[in-house]
Amino acid sequence: xxxxxxxxxxxxIDCAPNVALDGSCLPHSNCPLxxxxxxxxxxxFIIAGMTQYVIRRFxxxxxxxxxxxxLSFFIIRIAPGGPFSREKELPQQVLENIExxxxxxxxxxxxxxxxxxxxxxxDLGPSFRYLDRNVNFYIFSSLPVxxxxxxxxxxxxxxxxxxxxVLSAIRQNSIVDYASMSVAVIGISxxxxxIGPVLMYFLSLxxxxxxxxxxITGRNGWVTLIMPAITLAFPYxxxxxxxxxxxxxxxxxxxxxxxxRAKGLHELVVIFKHVxxxxxxxxxxxxxxxxxxxxxxxxxxxxxxxxxxxxxxxVQSAFNRDYTLIxxxxxxxxxxxxxxxxxxxxxxxxxxxxxxxx
Amino acid sequence: xxxTLLVFGLVALAASVAFVGCAREEPAETAEVSAxxxxxxFFIANGAEPETIDPHLASxxxxxxxxxxxxxxxxxxxxxxxxxxxxxAESWEISDDGTVYTxxxxxxxxxxxxxxxxxxxxxxxxxxxxDPETAAPYAWFPTxxxxxxxxxxxxxxxxxxxxxxxxxxxxxxxxxxxPLPYVLGALSHYSFAVVPTHAIEEYDDEWTLPENFVGxxxxxxxxxxxxxxxxxxxxDTYWNKDKVQLDRVVFYPVDDNTTxxxxxxxxxxxxxxxxxxxxxxxxxxxxxxxxxxxxxxxxYVMNNERPPLDDARVRxxxxxxxxxxxxxxxxxxxxxxxxxxxxxxxxxxxxIDGLGEDVAEAQALLAEAGFPGGAGFPELTLLYxxxxxxxxxxxxxxxxxxxxxxxxxxxxxxEWGTYLASRRAGEFDVARAGWIGDYQDPNTFLDMFxxxxxxxxxxxxxxxxxxxxxxxxxxxxxxxxxxxxxxxxRIFIEEDQGVMPIYYYVNKDMINLDAWAGxxxxxxxxxxxxxxxxx
Numbered sequence: 073x074x075x076x077x078x079x080x081x082x083x084x085i086d087c088a089p090n091v092a093l094d095g096s097c098l099p100h101s102n103c104p105l106x107x108x109x110x111x112x113x114x115x116x117f118i119i120a121g122m123t124q125y126v127i128r129r130f131x132x133x134x135x136x137x138x139x140x141x142x143l144s145f146f147i148i149r150i151a152p153g154g155p156f157s158r159e160k161e162l163p164q165q166v167l168e169n170i171e172x173x174x175x176x177x178x179x180x181x182x183x184x185x186x187x188x189x190x191x192x193x194x195d196l197g198p199s200f201r202y203l204d205r206n207v208n209f210y211i212f213s214s215l216p217v218x219x220x221x222x223x224x225x226x227x228x229x230x231x232x233x234x235x236x237x238v239l240s241a242i243r244q245n246s247i248v249d250y251a252s253m254s255v256a257v258i259g260i261s262x263x264x265x266x267i268g269p270v271l272m273y274f275l276s277l278x279x280x281x282x283x284x285x286x287x288i289t290g291r292n293g294w295v296t297l298i299m300p301a302i303t304l305a306f307p308y309x310x311x312x313x314x315x316x317x318x319x320x321x322x323x324x325x326x327x328x329x330x331x332x333r334a335k336g337l338h339e340l341v342v343i344f345k346h347v348x349x350x351x352x353x354x355x356x357x358x359x360x361x362x363x364x365x366x367x368x369x370x371x372x373x374x375x376x377x378x379x380x381x382x383x384x385x386x387v388q389s390a391f392n393r394d395y396t397l398i399x400x401x402x403x404x405x406x407x408x409x410x411x412x413x414x415x416x417x418x419x420x421x422x423x424x425x426x427x428x429x430x
Numbered sequence: 431x432x433x434t435l436l437v438f439g440l441v442a443l444a445a446s447v448a449f450v451g452c453a454r455e456e457p458a459e460t461a462e463v464s465a466x467x468x469x470x471x472f473f474i475a476n477g478a479e480p481e482t483i484d485p486h487l488a489s490x491x492x493x494x495x496x497x498x499x500x501x502x503x504x505x506x507x508x509x510x511x512x513x514x515x516x517x518x519a520e521s522w523e524i525s526d527d528g529t530v531y532t533x534x535x536x537x538x539x540x541x542x543x544x545x546x547x548x549x550x551x552x553x554x555x556x557x558x559x560x561d562p563e564t565a566a567p568y569a570w571f572p573t574x575x576x577x578x579x580x581x582x583x584x585x586x587x588x589x590x591x592x593x594x595x596x597x598x599x600x601x602x603x604x605x606x607x608x609p610l611p612y613v614l615g616a617l618s619h620y621s622f623a624v625v626p627t628h629a630i631e632e633y634d635d636e637w638t639l640p641e642n643f644v645g646x647x648x649x650x651x652x653x654x655x656x657x658x659x660x661x662x663x664x665x666d667t668y669w670n671k672d673k674v675q676l677d678r679v680v681f682y683p684v685d686d687n688t689t690x691x692x693x694x695x696x697x698x699x700x701x702x703x704x705x706x707x708x709x710x711x712x713x714x715x716x717x718x719x720x721x722x723x724x725x726x727x728x729x730y731v732m733n734n735e736r737p738p739l740d741d742a743r744v745r746x747x748x749x750x751x752x753x754x755x756x757x758x759x760x761x762x763x764x765x766x767x768x769x770x771x772x773x774x775x776x777x778x779x780x781x782i783d784g785l786g787e788d789v790a791e792a793q794a795l796l797a798e799a800g801f802p803g804g805a806g807f808p809e810l811t812l813l814y815x816x817x818x819x820x821x822x823x824x825x826x827x828x829x830x831x832x833x834x835x836x837x838x839x840x841x842x843x844x845e846w847g848t849y850l851a852s853r854r855a856g857e858f859d860v861a862r863a864g865w866i867g868d869y870q871d872p873n874t875f876l877d878m879f880x881x882x883x884x885x886x887x888x889x890x891x892x893x894x895x896x897x898x899x900x901x902x903x904x905x906x907x908x909x910x911x912x913x914x915x916x917x918x919x920r921i922f923i924e925e926d927q928g929v930m931p932i933y934y935y936v937n938k939d940m941i942n943l944d945a946w947a948g949x950x951x952x953x954x955x956x957x958x959x960x961x962x963x964x965x
Contacts, residue, residue, distance in 0.1 A: 091870050128576050143913060150849065152848045152851035152852065153846075153847030153848055153849075153850050154847075154851075156567065157847055157851060157854070158489065158567070158849035158850070159850070159863075159864060159889075160489075160866075160885070160886065161850070161853075161854055161884045162567055162570065163570045163584060163884045164884065165570070165584045166565075166566070166567060166583070167571050169562040169563075169565045169566075169585075170565040170567065171562075172562070172565070173563065173564075173565035174565075201481055201590055202479070202481050202482070202656070203481055203482035203484065203487045204482045204483065204484065204635075204639065205639075206658070210656065213656060214656070214657065255441045267670075268690060269692075273692075274697050276692065277692060277696060278571065279476035280696075283696065283698055284689060284692045284696050284698060285684075285689050285692075285693060285698075286658075286682075286698075287658055289655070289658065290659065292594070340764050355715050360446070366481075375686045375689075376688075376689055377689070378658075378682065378683070378684060378685075378686075378689060379658075380655065380656065380657035380658045381657075384657065384685070388685075391845065391846050391847060392847070393800065393847045396850045408816070410853055
């Protein structure tokens, strides 16, 4: 927690209804600080509450992960087939040799114990499909790629989504509004595996502007980022734009905006300082799941544009029954999801003074 | 209001300029490189990400294309015919009874690190793939040939039982289980590769990483970035290095067939190893579309144990009622040939006719089996792995059976792993299957259907067939053996209709043969990259 954030007005839920108009705290019976919940005490109170909260959430990560690992481990094994099923089926003897090598011939509970022991030591095991390197290698080489693409896409979605959302709201029923909302409907309803190839058809094949696919580390460099980032951003842009529009319209009709206007504030100030802050709340709470979704859900984009990211492994390993790689991706994605939810909760508390954590 | 618009307009503009800025920069740079570049680079869209480049652990086609560049066995496939030509071995002798093979290794055969290749390394390599601890998926292939190999692989005998030996540094000998006629051709397969045992000793499982890799093929591994690219450059120590014309070969893993095709159209790759079904009609109009018969058969397995499919008359009726010509012309469309037999066209093999198409005969057989006009026929399920092409073929056949026999079937698709498990366990009525031959001999299409064979998910079983296959396995090469094989196949297809062949596969590639020499169509679909050269 940075220092500046601690100086923001912060209230516990119990105290919130007891704040006087001037911002000071009124004595109340259920105050955790025995009625001493005055603004000047709050700094210490929040630090203690916040640290505790963070530690508690952090410790909560482990049981959650354990439950996820356990459930996934056994669910995966229920799925028919195995990592070594092929169109050309392997003779029984060969299959037995392979299963012995990977300890797949042991009782499931022993395998589970062995896996848990390895995971605790940070070893996600060998991949059953990609034999030359282990799961740790594949995850740590491909996760940054997915994360990077995700951040870029989400930034694009956010900039354009918020921009067009606000524009549509303040120019409701104008041509701008109709145009951007039509685009948004397309973004929400047309799947990525259509948007991607259409972009590729025009930008690469028809107009020859961009290479069809590849990644920034390849021979075509940074331009390869454009199409995957736009494709991946599109549905999120659409969602954010619609969310933003609805939310801005709601805020525009609220009392405090009328007050702000009545004070004679410039419209730009009203929009940027007052409307935006309130209207961003739903978008912020959407960002957590959106980021997790954009990082985990990029499989289609990664396949079409040959992005060497983790999303491809996430889906492909399930088809391959590559048990260890599935587990590895599930663990990593779970951690991302849990952390993202946590971060959003924290950010939320800064944007909405009614919410606090202890 | 106006200003708000302006602000957002500026933000959007700035963002797009940033991107366009990137877009402008790069092509110029690429152009510079290609203008200055003398070296000939060959770019390949190579299908799935390679699972391994250890030849003893590999099992797929993308791996095969890579390994043909990095490794060389005793023999190496001729690019035009895929037949064996001298590789590490400069000559060989086969004993009169056809069971002892003695190879003389060439003196200048060395690894890419300069270490000479010895006969002992061949011994150790072959022991390695057969060792149950290596758990090689393709171990079954050498076990079919090498005496003692199957016993060692099954853990019933130790390595000493395997009949491979080094007579001296440069003389390697092995014995086969019988006078098999197709040994030499099989030896160019990667499962018979020699591996750098000295490097494996040093680096263990990590010997295939680019920094440790040692090979003996026309190229050496330069770089391998998973999911991005694998590159190789000429191997200076290769005995036949004058043959190698390319300065660099780049393999791109491309999962998406459409992307592969687009990369080719956009000039980003020189060879695309597959063509998406949806683009077949467009591709066929192009000069750089290469289609060639492939040593493989697309067929339906019928569950020989489930009524009514346990009745050969029913199985025959189902097969007779399909218009395969129409199927290959209107559904698969890439130039596949209709199949009435399991074994595709092969040199020296008297192909059997199969039963062909005869709707009247099919109806008569069905009536004879107790289902006149399809009355009372249970609703069977056709199982296939989820895929548009398999679905289209299934729907075509479903319609044919309804029109011609008056029977209804249900189509059921399963996800890949589930489908394979169902097929292996025999949990289906009719299921799609495909088989690509491992060597140019009918045996590779027939021996899997013996009673309890691994690929025999339909549980076909006929003692007479088993006996003929076993007899043929130990017969010397020649017309008599081929005739025996044909007899077996006639029982399998014409008498029993154990499975239902649909069509013979074709290999579909995109490559401009005016620009590239040394790349030939062949039935194995093998294209050694060491022979490719720019025109």
